[in-house]
Amino acid sequence: MVRKNAQQPDLYPEYDQLHLPTIDREILAWWDANGIFEKSVSSRPESKRFVFYEGPPSANGMPGIHHVMSRTIKDLFCRFKTLQGYRVERKAGWDTHGLPVELGVEKQLGIRKSDIGVKIPVAEFNRLCREDVMRYTHVWNELTRLMGYWVDMDNPYVTYENAYIESLWALIRMLYDKGLLYEGYTIQPYSPAAGTGLSSHELNQPGCYRNVKDVSAVAMFRIKRDERSQFLFVDNADAVYFLAWTTTPWTLPSNTALAVGKDITYSLVKTYNVYTHQIVYVVLAQELMQRYFTDEGATMPFDEYKKGDKKVPYREVLTCKGAALEGIRYDQLLPYAQPKDGDAFKVVTGDFVTTTDGTGIVHIAPSFGADDFKTAKQHGLGSLTLVDKQGKFTEEVNDPVFPLQGRYVKDAYYTEAEKQAEFETQKRILKEKNIIADLRSFMSVDDLIVLKLKLEGKLFLTEKYEHNYPHCWRTDKPVIYYPLNSWFVRTTAIKDRLIALNKTIRWKPPHTGEGRFGQWLENLVDWNLSRSRFWGTPLPIWKTEDGSEVKCIGSLKELEDEIHKAIRAGLMTGSENYRNEKGEIELHKPYVDAIVLVSAKGQKMYRVPDLIDVWFDSGAMPYAQWHYPITNEDVFRQNFPADFIAEGVDQTRGWFFTLHVLAVALFDSIAFKNVVSNGLLLDKNGNKMSKRLGNVIDPFDTIRNHGADATRWYLIRNSDPWENMKFDINGLQEVVRSFFGTLYNTYSFFALYANIDHWKPASDKLTAKGQLQELDLWIISRLHTLLQEVTEYYDQYEPTRAARAIEKFVDEDLSNWYVRLNRRRFWKGEMSEDKEAAYSTLYECLITVAQLISPIAPFFAEWLYKNLKGPGISVHLSYLRVADTKLINKELEERMELAQRACSLILSLRKKEKIKVRQPLSRALIPVLNERQKNLYRSVEAYIISEVNVKKIEYVDDTSGIIRKKVKPNFKELGKRAGPKMKAIQQALANFTDADIRRFEQQGSYTLQLNGEPFELQPHEVEILTEDIPGWLVATEGGITVALDITLNDELRHEGNAREFVNKVQNLRKDKDFQVLDRIKVSVLKNETFARTLAAHQQYIANEILAREIVLVDQLSDYDEVEMNDEILKVKVERCS
């Protein structure tokens, strides 16, 4: 953008055109050179803080446009609070640990997790992770700068640094001391083939869930006869069974319970076991009977059943609720081993039991299912884990007949050769045992167990079942659920406080806090901290080998002390490899693992090899960013809790949760008072942006091409941040054109005339001076209303409303009404009190708008402010004033709105009649119902007259007798009283004549007869409108009616001609590149009409076009032809020297 008047630095800068990216560059350079960000913090008092926490991004991926979104939100509230005089420090941070980093490095090296420590030393692997994680730091820094996100990138917290980890250790120690940290085990996805647990992240890799066919079985669990179960033993039945379905028969040896639904209805059914042909009694959910029995079976006589029949007779003997089955015991199905850790082999109730599949009775193997595990815990049930970590049955599964012991529970774990060998074994054994003479194909353990059950009369049904089953994304082998040791934070112990304190947080939007987050808290489980990876914060726990003694280390100093003890005890030499170049203990694997401590009883203690969940890293940032609780107690206290944080909704159960948990667990406090969770950014068609689809918006391109402000403004104004947003570049361009363009034009207009008049504001105080006109008072009133609204919106974290309110003001009020109606005041004549008022009013509006937009559009706001105030002054160091309610005049705003709407109506009439605005008309008519209304119009009459170019406005009221009125119910008022009678009243009012209405108005009430019943209408219960003036050209909208007199006389025609002529000459001046202030001479070839027009309006014409003289001539050369309504004139325009 080239400044046109660069030679005159004391003038307001004027430019050729608006180009936002150029403004970005200039302002960025200026900010950098003058340290504006630093000043915006340091200029605010330490005693008045607004605390913001930056959620650390991971720099091992490239930033996307959605980061611009969340960072715009963060930035704008921080800037706004600065504007209000708060000190807002913003410490940047980097999230550096975690699986994505490791996976990235694995990919680079072409290795797998199992190779780490084998093909590449752990130390080397972690060194690569450390380098890799900061790979795109410079890109992030650049985006941060370019988008105008003010955050202190020079002193970020970095989660892999020793000091940060030390803080984490101290916090873990605090949890440990509070009894909130414990070791336990849970059922986790586990890949025996890879020998490792899998995270949910890994399980959600594409292709992990596959449809596979497995053997399913409905097993029969024989009920123990006792008082509880007595009612099931009818007809002298000696064997009654529960039916339970499973798709993983290999878990049946580990069964320790059955679960039923409390409110589900179960049936006791008499039928045949189709394999043994014995009559049996079985229990299953009534709803699911049709799955196993055909209708004919219900009536089929029992003695007609023959071996192999498709139809099986059955009878429903009795029904009961699941609750009645609770506590009933049964014989262990496959008694290879006995649980030692609790009760077993009984029926419990569970919410998770449904009747969509199976039998409505769920087989519970606590070691191999999350629900099972939970149920077992709730009911104090014992467990059996008859599978080892390699995925093989343990030695305990020692079947006298079938080869199960030591066999893989999933045949996919066998190699082909192994499988073949196993097949031979099976064939031999089954032949020896006289079960299958000549086995044809390999049998999985599922097959074998099903066969065993069949032979033992414990199988009701088996079939192939296709379902979705997770597979290990590295080995392609099925995953099993398996109990693994982990360290947990006992979040369930503080659940009530988590919920109670959450209610004191303001969530934007509220439903994220109450719903998504609240729900999550209600269903809280303990937080599994353990991760069995390499690059992360090590768990600071050392244990003796027998597990009897545990130490949780809370600081480096404590660790040093413990090492000294260990050295004295001779367990360490001190020369082990656990220090980095600086001589500090390196708090990463494998270094910390080289440290062996000594227990109180003199035992060796080794570190538990686990790392902790990376979310602990980020959730601990309120403390660890200051190296608290090791040091900086005071800094921490000043900055806790945060006033404001913001991230995407995907962080609800991530960062927001861990922040909350740690604050509540450690300090019984919230970590943040206000949180904005923004939605997703989708492409313009509503699809997720992905590299694969090629619909990713590059934030750098967007900012480079359209400017940071346009991007920010668009993101904020388009929809509430918490909605998912469709990003459309066309919408962004529209923002540039309509908002920034309009504001720029308004400024250009101001600068153009203020420079001509050499106008400067008298003082810094933003108060209009001079002789204020009604329009000035009006725009000032609107400005203060805006100030009030926008301040409130920002304070309530409603940025979209703020942006839209500003847009509306700039476009509709300032540009399209105030400036448009006032143009003349700016360019007419010499400086005057009136002109002074106009300048200072417009100036004040622009200054305030610059401030109000500065949080969202920091660059353009700065540019505008500096243009108005001078090159050295920053809007971001300014203070936003509080709206002055004394300057707000609602009645004036209402009047002006009336004028705007009346103008719009009259213009639409002119339009309809094709009469241009330049043609004056004699009068407009406005019907008024009362004095008040008339006075309202009167006060803005002048604007209407000049805007629509009529000579006068006449008001017609009742007395004129020419307006037609209409009455309709005021539904809101009348509805309260009339209720069901509304319809009838509406009907009655529609039939009112003018006379009825007049009588109503005169008497102040009206009694209707509704079906013979009187109903007295009050004036406030109806609306009386003028609708028509018969015989006139009328327009009506929203209760306003106007009529226009379109008859023309000569006088009006000549005036119209004069204006038309002026307009054409002005165009000629422009075509000829005359300066605004150049004087001209106009020669016109003789023309009758024009001669008369000139005679009547010479003064006016000359004034308008700055003509020294206007002459009619007989001959003219070198002329221009102009159209003056119906006449074509030959005109010569010359500049006077």
Added chain:
RNA sequence: AGUCUCGUAGCUCAGGUGGUUAGAGCGUUACACUGAUAAUGUAAAGGUCCCCAGUUCGAGUCUGGGCGGGACUACCA
């Protein structure tokens, strides 16, 4: 599968506590304006307010049930 959320014009979005003719901007079409001019204005066309039922004198708005999109959590016999 559960939880949350969204569904209004071709597109992007407004529509406190229910009030009868549902709005704006963009886009389209037509026209106008012209000392802010690569700006601006006016108007027209464009809607089963996702569907169904209910509450009510009256439902885009409240209730219930569906359908569809999205997010998160889970993956279960």
